Amino acid sequence: MRDLFWGSSISPVGSIGNRAHRARVRAPCRCRSRRWRLLTGPYLLPAHLDPVQPRYQASFAVEVDGRRVTAHAGQTVAAVLMSLGLTSWRESGGRGRRRGLFCGIGVCAECVLVVNGTPGVRACLRSVEPGDVISTRGREERG
Amino acid sequence: MSVVVVGAGPAGMTAALNAARAGAEVLLVDSSNALGGKYHQAPPEQFGLAQPQRIRRAQGSFTTLAEEIGAHPRIRRLSGGVRSLDGHDVHVSTGPGDAGETFHADALVLATGAHDRVLPFPGWELPGVFTAGAAHALASGQRIAVGSRVLVAGTGPLLLPVTESLLGVGADVVAVLDAGSPTAWLRRAPDLAGQWDKLAGFAGYLRRLVGNTQFRTRAGVVAAVGEERVKEAVVAKLDARWRPVPGTHRRIPVDAICVAHGLEPRLELARAAGCEIEDGFVRVDGAQRSSTPWVFAAGEATGIAGARAAAAEGAVAGLAAAVHVEATTWREVEKPARRAMLVVRCGQRFGRAMASATRIGEDWNEWLTPQTVVCRCEEVPYQALRDSAPAQRDASSLNLSCRVGLGSCQGRMCGRNASELAENLIRTSAKEPPVA
Numbered sequence: 081m082r083d084l085f086w087g088s089s090i091s092p093v094g095s096i097g098n099r100a101h102r103a104r105v106r107a108p109c110r111c112r113s114r115r116w117r118l119l120t121g122p123y124l125l126p127a128h129l130d131p132v133q134p135r136y137q138a139s140f141a142v143e144v145d146g147r148r149v150t151a152h153a154g155q156t157v158a159a160v161l162m163s164l165g166l167t168s169w170r171e172s173g174g175r176g177r178r179r180g181l182f183c184g185i186g187v188c189a190e191c192v193l194v195v196n197g198t199p200g201v202r203a204c205l206r207s208v209e210p211g212d213v214i215s216t217r218g219r220e221e222r223g
Numbered sequence: 224m225s226v227v228v229v230g231a232g233p234a235g236m237t238a239a240l241n242a243a244r245a246g247a248e249v250l251l252v253d254s255s256n257a258l259g260g261k262y263h264q265a266p267p268e269q270f271g272l273a274q275p276q277r278i279r280r281a282q283g284s285f286t287t288l289a290e291e292i293g294a295h296p297r298i299r300r301l302s303g304g305v306r307s308l309d310g311h312d313v314h315v316s317t318g319p320g321d322a323g324e325t326f327h328a329d330a331l332v333l334a335t336g337a338h339d340r341v342l343p344f345p346g347w348e349l350p351g352v353f354t355a356g357a358a359h360a361l362a363s364g365q366r367i368a369v370g371s372r373v374l375v376a377g378t379g380p381l382l383l384p385v386t387e388s389l390l391g392v393g394a395d396v397v398a399v400l401d402a403g404s405p406t407a408w409l410r411r412a413p414d415l416a417g418q419w420d421k422l423a424g425f426a427g428y429l430r431r432l433v434g435n436t437q438f439r440t441r442a443g444v445v446a447a448v449g450e451e452r453v454k455e456a457v458v459a460k461l462d463a464r465w466r467p468v469p470g471t472h473r474r475i476p477v478d479a480i481c482v483a484h485g486l487e488p489r490l491e492l493a494r495a496a497g498c499e500i501e502d503g504f505v506r507v508d509g510a511q512r513s514s515t516p517w518v519f520a521a522g523e524a525t526g527i528a529g530a531r532a533a534a535a536e537g538a539v540a541g542l543a544a545a546v547h548v549e550a551t552t553w554r555e556v557e558k559p560a561r562r563a564m565l566v567v568r569c570g571q572r573f574g575r576a577m578a579s580a581t582r583i584g585e586d587w588n589e590w591l592t593p594q595t596v597v598c599r600c601e602e603v604p605y606q607a608l609r610d611s612a613p614a615q616r617d618a619s620s621l622n623l624s625c626r627v628g629l630g631s632c633q634g635r636m637c638g639r640n641a642s643e644l645a646e647n648l649i650r651t652s653a654k655e656p657p658v659a
Binding site: 121123124125130131132133135137138152153154155156159163167174177179180181182183186188189190192205207 | 254261266267268269270271272273274275278338339348349352354356357358359361365366367368369370371372391392393451452478479489599600601630632635636
């Protein structure tokens with residue numbers, strides 16, 4: 081990697097795993113394959129690549145826009161959506177621009193969405209529960 | 224004899240424990256189920272971590288503290304948000320809708336902490352632009368990387384731990400750009416000299432970042448480019464007043480940008496309790512008592528000085544609150560309180576040095592365009608502010624004329640930026656009288 085302001089050798093394609101991380105993860109795996117190398121956007125670090133070695137105690141299905149996806153107990157709604165690679169799940173009230181998570185700690189109300197029919201749920205704070213129906217299509221009403 | 228502690232971060236934990244040890248009945252309220260706040264953020268228990276010590280800072284001391292709080296008979300924990308404050312009655316919402324409980328507080332300890340401050344730049348409302356705190360919370364709390372190629376920008380020592388947690392979940396951090404200058408830290412060297420643990424901590428962060436990313440000072444992100452989401456970041460060198468240096472703009476392909484320009488204390492409850500606010504923080508005396516006699520404040524709400532100072536402030540506030548509710552006497556707690564006060568004073572000195580070293584440049588508005596959104600919730604562009612600001616006499620009347628800060632975040636993200644911009648605009652318009 082060359083200096084940012086003096087010529088660039090930065091490749092346009094994202095890849096999972098930086099040097100420090102690769103050094104800590106022992107066995108090579110399929111995640112190094114092409115699919116992961118071409119990855120862009122947010123992702124959930126696969127458990128077998130994670131230095132803290134999570135062993136999810138419970139996994140269950142939730143529904144995201146009619147699609148059944150697997151979620152782990154303890155994940156927030158935002159984490160479930162971002163593990164699917166989503167960055168935005170709302171349209172702003174005024175100009176209808178896409179919006180997603182911003183502050184991540186329940187301050188900004190950017191990440192609100194509809195869960196089980198209840199609007200205005202903060203995705204960054206709400207933990208998923210089995211059978212949750214999450215909708216990312218709801219357009220915010222301007223109050 | 225009841226003490227309500229709001230916030231279970233480093234300050235709130237020590238406040239609750241010290242008040243309970245001194246004999247008070249304590250209710251510890253936090254929005255999260257877990258103890259530790261954002262500083263000690265870790266994945267939830269259900270993730271079943273085999274190696275949790277690789278993620279949490281100061282794991283040993285945190286575990287002993289958390290165990291003691293969990294086992295203490297006089298501490299009750301509640302996860303929920305404080306909805307309102309009505310005299311000595313604290314309403315806590317514990318679920319969706321109107322579910323909630325009301326508690327009587329003889330003394331209240333506010334350890335509400337802080338959130339990131341983010342200066343607006345063109346495109347900052349695009350999905351893929353996060354606060355650095357969000358990236359940190361997702362990485363260390365949920366094992367989510369906000370992007371595969373991430374740019375970290377802003378100012379302050381917070382950027383380094385955020386970068387480390389991003390690297391820890393395998394994200395490629397393209398660069399870390401600090402708009403501040405290293406000479407500002409050097410000038411403050413005498414005040415920093417006593418804080419060896421902090422300096423060692425920063426050195427450790429820097430050492431771990433070498434080879435994995437590049438660290439630049441006096442540079443920042445001036446725009447984010449993309450349609451539905453961030454595709455590119457425009458970065459530039461910044462001068463001492465944070466004006467982008469012409470000709471140094473570079474476009475970097477990224478899929479996430481994490482930004483933090485320092486921290487902003489959370490003061491809603493302090494304001495609701497009628498505490499006096501001085502220079503953006505709750506004004507407290509030596510015993511962490513605010514101008515409202517039964518309300519105490521600790522941690523980042525009283526000044527940004529780091530976790531160790533926050534924990535010491537919490538200890539002082541907890542003991543003082545216990546004395547206030549007459550669970551104990553000052554003579555009995557004087558010795559531990561004085562010891563904690565010493566740490567508080569060191570921390571405050573460090574905090575002041577850090578605040579002046581990471582000061583925000585005066586001319587950051589140079590990178591704004593007329594279309595740049597200043598208030599994210601109400602999507603107020605900078606142009607609207609420019610149109611209405613000169614007609615106002617002071618910044619506080621601004622929100623009524625152009626809806627800045629009236630959105631769902633209640634001005635928590637944009638309030639300070641908007642008033643700074645407005646003051647700037649009012650000042651310049653006073654200097655140049657309008658034509659005819």
